[in-house]
Amino acid sequence: MPQRNNGLEEKALRLIMESENGILQCEMWKRLGLSSREGSRLAQRLEEKGEIERDRVLYEGRWTYKLNSKRRHVSLASIKDSPCLRCDDIDRCFEGGERSPISCEYLTRWIMENSGERRRG
Numbered sequence: 001m002p003q004r005n006n007g008l009e010e011k012a013l014r015l016i017m018e019s020e021n022g023i024l025q026c027e028m029w030k031r032l033g034l035s036s037r038e039g040s041r042l043a044q045r046l047e048e049k050g051e052i053e054r055d056r057v058l059y060e061g062r063w064t065y066k067l068n069s070k071r072r073h074v075s076l077a078s079i080k081d082s083p084c085l086r087c088d089d090i091d092r093c094f095e096g097g098e099r100s101p102i103s104c105e106y107l108t109r110w111i112m113e114n115s116g117e118r119r120r121g
């Protein structure tokens, strides 16, 4: 039942993304109303798909996993200084157009100047 699994995976991913410092695997399956075995399989699937990282941790004397999302929320703050936001050509700018983000020197320069900052932040 791929439809059901995809819905469940999305719910789990949302739960994991909403937890700022990761969520314990046991907490995830309890909150989704799953058994320990179902929760473990779900977490393994998400890890195999590259959606999450699972770190083994000792919790209340038992080994479990801490789940962290590899997806990150994107905020408007990350593009607030982008040259596109104050560009007169923005209406004519698209891939294959008169102006293009692919070849724009302003955008390229802005990305190069800010990429180190984003990696650190």
Ligand code: SF4
Pocket: 083, 084, 085, 087, 088, 089, 090, 093, 099, 100, 101, 102, 104, 105, 106, 107
């Ligand atoms: S990619 Fe360049 S030309 Fe296009 S909107 Fe951004 S700054 Fe303007």
